[in-house]
Amino acid sequence: MNYPVWDVPGIGAGLIVAIIAILHVLVSHIAVGGGAFLFLAELWARRQPDKDRIRAWLKRYVTFFLVYTTVFGAITGVGIWFSIQLASPEATSLLIHQFVFAWAIEWVAFLGELTVLYLYYYGWDSNSEPRQIFLAGAYFGIAWISLVVINGILTFMLTPGDWTLDNRDIAAGFLNPGYFSALSLRTMVMFLLAGLSAFVVAARVDDDQLKARIVRFASYWVLPAAVLIPVFSYLFWSRLPAFSVKLATDGVVGLAGGKLEVMSRAIWLAGLTGSLVLLGTLTFLLRPRALTLGAAIAMLGTAQIGIAGAEFFREMARKPYVVYGVLYSNSLWVRDATPAKLREPFLSRARWHPDPPALTRERGEWIYRLQCASCHTRDGYRSLTARTEQWTPEFGFQWLETMDANGVMPPFQGDAEDRAALVAYLLSLRGKTIDPTEIVRTAPPSPRAPSAEVKP
Amino acid sequence: MTDPIAPIPREALDALPPETTRLGRAGRALLSRYPVWPVIDYFRHKSVPQHRHSAWYSVGGIVLFFFAVQLVTGILLMVYYRPSQPWQSVQRIVNEVPYGNVVRSLHHWAANLMILAVFVHLFSTFFLKAYRPPREGTWLTGLGLLGLSMAFGFSGYLLPWDDLSFFATRVGISELEKAPVLGTWIADLARGGDDVTVDTIGRFYPLHVVVLPLLVMGLVSVHVLFVQLQGMSAPDRYYALPPERKKSVSFFGEYLFAEIPIWLLMGALLAFLATFFPRGLSPEADPTAPAPPGIKPEWYFLSQYQALKLFPGKLELVGMVLLGGIPMLAFALPFIDRAIPTNERGRTVTGLGFLALMGLVGMTIWGWWS
Numbered sequence: 001m002n003y004p005v006w007d008v009p010g011i012g013a014g015l016i017v018a019i020i021a022i023l024h025v026l027v028s029h030i031a032v033g034g035g036a037f038l039f040l041a042e043l044w045a046r047r048q049p050d051k052d053r054i055r056a057w058l059k060r061y062v063t064f065f066l067v068y069t070t071v072f073g074a075i076t077g078v079g080i081w082f083s084i085q086l087a088s089p090e091a092t093s094l095l096i097h098q099f100v101f102a103w104a105i106e107w108v109a110f111l112g113e114l115t116v117l118y119l120y121y122y123g124w125d126s127n128s129e130p131r132q133i134f135l136a137g138a139y140f141g142i143a144w145i146s147l148v149v150i151n152g153i154l155t156f157m158l159t160p161g162d163w164t165l166d167n168r169d170i171a172a173g174f175l176n177p178g179y180f181s182a183l184s185l186r187t188m189v190m191f192l193l194a195g196l197s198a199f200v201v202a203a204r205v206d207d208d209q210l211k212a213r214i215v216r217f218a219s220y221w222v223l224p225a226a227v228l229i230p231v232f233s234y235l236f237w238s239r240l241p242a243f244s245v246k247l248a249t250d251g252v253v254g255l256a257g258g259k260l261e262v263m264s265r266a267i268w269l270a271g272l273t274g275s276l277v278l279l280g281t282l283t284f285l286l287r288p289r290a291l292t293l294g295a296a297i298a299m300l301g302t303a304q305i306g307i308a309g310a311e312f313f314r315e316m317a318r319k320p321y322v323v324y325g326v327l328y329s330n331s332l333w334v335r336d337a338t339p340a341k342l343r344e345p346f347l348s349r350a351r352w353h354p355d356p357p358a359l360t361r362e363r364g365e366w367i368y369r370l371q372c373a374s375c376h377t378r379d380g381y382r383s384l385t386a387r388t389e390q391w392t393p394e395f396g397f398q399w400l401e402t403m404d405a406n407g408v409m410p411p412f413q414g415d416a417e418d419r420a421a422l423v424a425y426l427l428s429l430r431g432k433t434i435d436p437t438e439i440v441r442t443a444p445p446s447p448r449a450p451s452a453e454v455k456p
Numbered sequence: 457m458t459d460p461i462a463p464i465p466r467e468a469l470d471a472l473p474p475e476t477t478r479l480g481r482a483g484r485a486l487l488s489r490y491p492v493w494p495v496i497d498y499f500r501h502k503s504v505p506q507h508r509h510s511a512w513y514s515v516g517g518i519v520l521f522f523f524a525v526q527l528v529t530g531i532l533l534m535v536y537y538r539p540s541q542p543w544q545s546v547q548r549i550v551n552e553v554p555y556g557n558v559v560r561s562l563h564h565w566a567a568n569l570m571i572l573a574v575f576v577h578l579f580s581t582f583f584l585k586a587y588r589p590p591r592e593g594t595w596l597t598g599l600g601l602l603g604l605s606m607a608f609g610f611s612g613y614l615l616p617w618d619d620l621s622f623f624a625t626r627v628g629i630s631e632l633e634k635a636p637v638l639g640t641w642i643a644d645l646a647r648g649g650d651d652v653t654v655d656t657i658g659r660f661y662p663l664h665v666v667v668l669p670l671l672v673m674g675l676v677s678v679h680v681l682f683v684q685l686q687g688m689s690a691p692d693r694y695y696a697l698p699p700e701r702k703k704s705v706s707f708f709g710e711y712l713f714a715e716i717p718i719w720l721l722m723g724a725l726l727a728f729l730a731t732f733f734p735r736g737l738s739p740e741a742d743p744t745a746p747a748p749p750g751i752k753p754e755w756y757f758l759s760q761y762q763a764l765k766l767f768p769g770k771l772e773l774v775g776m777v778l779l780g781g782i783p784m785l786a787f788a789l790p791f792i793d794r795a796i797p798t799n800e801r802g803r804t805v806t807g808l809g810f811l812a813l814m815g816l817v818g819m820t821i822w823g824w825w826s
Contacts, residue, residue, distance in 0.1 A: 265558060265731040272727050276720040283716045289705075290713030294511060298721035305724040309731060 005353075005369040006086035010380035013087035013373065018315060020083055022308045024076035029307075030197050031069035031113070032147050033190025035140030037198060037221060038062065038120075042136045044217060046129065053210060059124060061201040066121050068197075070114065077110075087374055090331040091322040095153055098173065102149050109146040116142060147186060155182045157323050158314060159239055165326060165335060181235035188225045188232055189307070195221030196277070196303055199284060199296040212288035222281045226274060233270075233310075241324055243407055244317040266313040273306030320410040328410035330371045337411050346371070346414035358417045359436040364425025367418055378429055385429045393439045396423040416440050473497070503704035504711045505690040512580040513688055514718050519577055521719045522570035523672065525726065526608075529563040530665065539661045542617035542654070543740040550737050561730035567609055569726065571756050574605050575816075582809050585793070585802065586689035592790035594686070597679040599786055604672050606756055611664040613754060614657060622741030623751040626652045631753075631764065635776055651743065752823065759816045762823030782812070 006013045038058070045054040085092040096103065120127075120135040127135065152174035156163065163173030198218035205211040237245070248263040280299040284291045322329050328337070347355060347363070350370050356362035372384060379385040388396060400419045404411040412419065420436035420443075427434050468488040476484050476493060487493050504513060536553055538545040549556035578598065581587060587595035614625040629652065633643035648655035694702065705711050753761050760779055767775030785792075793805040 262731065262734075265734075268558070269724075269727050269731040273724045276724055280717040280720050283713055287710065287713040289710045290716070292714045294514070295714045295717035298717040302717075302721050302724040305728045308728065312732075 005373060007369050007373050008377070010377055012375070012377040012381045013083070014375050015381045017080070017083045017087050018312065020076055020079040022304075022311050024073070024080055025307055025311055026193070026304050027069055027073045027076060028147075029186065029190045030065070030193045031073055032140070032143040033187075033192070033194030033221075034061075034065045034069065034197060035136070035143045036191065037194035038065070039133070039136040039140050041198075041217070042133050046133075050210070053207075054214075057201065057205060057210070057214065060204070061198060062121055062124075064201055065197070066117060070117070088322050088329075088331065090333075091157075091327055094323060094327065095157075098168065098170065099153050099156075102153060102174065106146050106149040109142050109149065112142045113139060113146065144187075147190070148183065151183045151186060152176070152179055154314075155179050158244075158318050159241065160324055160326060165333070178236060178239045181232055181239055185229065185232035185236050188228045191221050192225035192229065192277070193300075193303060195219065195225070195281070196296070196300045199281075199291060200293065200300060203291050203293040203296045208289055211291065215284050215288040215291055219281055219285050222277070226278045226281070229274060230271070240317060244319075247319065247408070248313070248317070263313055263316045266309040266316065269309030270306045270313065273302050273309065276302050277306065319408055320404065329375055330410045330413070331374070332410055332413055342411055342413055343415050344413075346418045349413075359421055359440065361421065361425050361428055361436070363418070364421035364423070364428075364436070367414060367422045368425055371413060371422075384426055388426045389430070391423070391427065393420075393423055393427065393434050394443065396426065397439050397443050416443070475500075499684070499708060500706075502684065502687070502707040504688055504707050505694055506703040506705055507690060507694045509580075509584055509691055512584060514715060515573055515577040515580055516683075517715050518718065518722055519570060519573045520676070521722055522566045522573060522726075523676070525562065525566040525723075526570060527669065529559050529566065530669075532559050533563055534665060537615070539615075539657050540654075542615060542657055543737075546616040546618075546737055557734055558730050561734040562726055564735040565726050565729040565733075567612060568755075569722070571605050571609055574602050575756075578602055579809070579813055581689075582789075583806065584689065584691055585806075587790045587793075588689075589790060589794050591682070591686055591689055594679060594682040595790050596787060597675050597682065599783070600675050601672065601679060603783075604668055604675065608664065608668050608672070609754055609756060611660040611668065614652070614660050615664065616737060617654075617657065617741050618738035619741050619745070619748055620738045620751070622652060622743065623747040624753055625656070626747075627751055628753050628757060631761065634772060635780075636773060653743070755820060755824065758823035759819035762819045762826065763815075 008016060038061075041054075041058055041061070045051050045058055048054050116135055116139045120132065120139060123132065123135070155178040156173045156176050159176045159178035161172055161176040163169055163176065195218040198214065198221070202211055202214040202218060205214060247261065248267060250261070277299055280295070280302065284295070284299075318324055318329075320329050321327060321334075322331075326334055328334065345358075346367055347353060347370075353366050353370065356366060368378075368384070376382045376384050376387075391399075397416075397419055400412045400422065403409045414422075417436070417440060420439040423439060424434040424436040469484060472484055472487055473493060475497070476487055479487065504510070533549065536545055536549045536556065546560070549560055551557075581595070581598065610625075610628060614621050629643050629646055632646070633639050635642070644650070646656070646659065647653070648659050705714075752758060763779055764772060764775050767773075767778075789805070793802050795802050
């Protein structure tokens with residue numbers, strides 16, 4: 001930990017990152033898929049006898065597309081950078097340093113995307129037909145390159161493959177085991193969203209016959225994608241780390257007292273909403289006149305909920321890491337998780353914090369901020385007040401020492417005094433006053449469990 | 457294979473209107489046996505007015521959608537719920553039954569969203585003045601359905617028998633007990649004694665799974681029948697338009713299909729809530745233990761609960777009478793504001809309705825935070 005902590009009450013830093021990222025996924029996927037849609041719609045429109053009428057509709061689509069993707073895309077894109085470097089500076093630093101050229105390509109691609117889109121939009125009436133078609137195609141090509149790049153970095157975090165801190169093999173990290181299945185999957189999601197966003201613009205077409213044709217054209221984007229998404233999802237699933245699969249599948253009947261774990265529920269949510277999108281699209285195809293603005297937005301909203309489920313699963317599948325097998329969610333490098341290092345006093349290794357006296361509640365609060373707050377909050381999202389409801393000081397003191405034993409939590413960093421201070425702080429959230437010195441004094445001697453060894 | 461038309465006299469088939477050919481041979485055979493064509497024909501021509509407030513029509517359908525979800529998830533929960541071991545059986549549903557926690561969470565969220573949608577439907581109907589003659593019956597049955605929905609929520613809340621549900625029910629019934637004249641009798645009848653016990657579950661359970669569903673289904677049928685017979689109400693401005701400018705869409709040909717995506721979105725929203733905000737289960741109720749701090753009724757009772765706090769001590773009776781007057785006024789509304797188009801009294805009623813809405817929302821928020 002080498003950065004001032006970002007202590008967000010109630011929501012937590014991690015959830016803020018997730019909310020911004022999920023919104024950005026929707027916008028960015030429409031931005032890429034919409035590019036392909038524009039290109040093919042341009043070709044399609046120009047072959048129709050009433051091409052001017054269809055291009056007039058396409059112009060409305062482009063206006064929506066341009067405003068929506070550039071404004072919201074830029075805001076949420078910057079928002080991701082702003083939030084991740086506060087929530088997890090260590091991981092952000094790793095990703096920047098490891099993939100510096102990839103980021104450079106991505107930013108150039110983003111600039112290229114914007115330039116071509118503006119040339120396309122503002123040259124709508126003046127560009128020649130071949131140039132306009134070329135610009136639409138070029139926009140999609142450049143936009144898709146940004147996906148090709150980002151996908152490598154995103155999948156690296158979950159399936160880094162042969163990449164290690166020692167070899168730092170960029171190609172192995174970038175073209176990691178999950179890369180191609182995720183790229184195919186995201187490309188399909190982009191086509192699906194392109195079709196759904198075309199519905200939104202088609203809803204305002206008054207001519208029933210034209211509307212029916214546009215609905216049919218847009219359905220060709222949604223329906224094949226909706227069928228292929230489960231196929232590529234399965235391929236992606238087959239590349240997941242074994243422990244992530246275990247977490248998700250055990251959750252159906254067994255994990256944590258048998259509850260259907262949130263990861264399993266997120267998969268279920270994504271699958272269900274995919275089916276709902278399919279049903280809605282078939283409804284539009286059957287009755288094009290039923291395509292109202294509300295109905296079209298409802299389908300886009302349904303897809304957004306499904307994407308939220310899928311992206312949430314992808315994030316949670318990394319538990320307890322930020323970069324799988326490399327960096328824990330509490331900014332602890334896996335290579336540093338040796339029993340000897342873990343037992344060192346924590347605050348002496350962390351930076352950017354005051355130095356409250358040992359065995360005090362205040363010290364416990366700083367340990368909470370530095371080790372827990374990237375995932376938990378005091379009494380909101382993943383509330384520690386709720387999670388420690390049944391705790392006694394002795395239980396908490398012992399639990400912290402082996403909290404990584406089930407593989408879901410990272411190891412605790414710190415000595416016995418740190419643990420006692422954190423227990424005293426966490427119990428104080430429910431109004432209990434505990435003396436950390438007393439916890440240490442009465443605790444039975446307990447050697448650090450073998451689970452402190454690095455998890456695969 | 458027997459020709460389905462063969463036993464039907466030719467004259468009977470010839471007597472069917474030409475439009476029935478679209479139903480095919482089997483459909484026409486059925487129609488010649490059961491003469492329901494006038495009903496089908498009536499629905500074929502049913503239309504929905506289109507104007508700037510048409511979107512509010514969707515809310516009624518959304519309520520029905522949530523009610524359907526309640527029926528399905530409720531039946532699934534009944535498979536494992538045991539009124540004799542309420543908490544243990546719910547714990548089993550949550551922890552052992554595959555997808556039990558999701559089904560329970562769906563039931564919980566659909567209940568809350570259904571009541572919320574009923575309130576939205578009530579106020580949209582109110583502000584669009586759809587209660588005025590000749591739609592008094594629709595308004596009155598709608599109010600009845602709001603009461604039944606809240607009774608659904610109240611009776612279902614106790615069934616898990618955890619400490620939250622137990623103490624919230626105890627607080628709720630003790631408020632009821634303070635009502636003049638019949639208060640004590642009604643409270644004793646609801647509890648099955650002086651206090652909330654497992655005998656109360658013996659009453660709430662059949663109420664929740666048999667009596668209330670039957671009542672709601674009956675009243676909803678009447679409510680929807682009224683809407684079908686009288687058509688959907690539209691704002692005064694719509695009625696004032698010349699016929700050629702009155703836009704409408706076919707109910708079964710178009711409107712219903714446009715509603716399907718809205719219901720699908722509601723389904724996705726429910727699944728989202730059940731996924732990320734599953735319903736928890738507190739420790740088993742212990743009637744001898746002190747109530748946990750901050751026990752409150754569910755949000756749809758909070759406004760009344762909070763309003764009653766404004767009338768402490770002996771004034772509480774006054775508060776109850778005043779609060780009791782609000783539903784009475786709501787029932788009397790179609791008989792007070794009858795004018796079309798809106799006159800001075802109508803505008804006053806709208807203003808009072810706005811104040812009531814602000815009061816409801818304000819008191820609920822106040823009750824939530826206090």
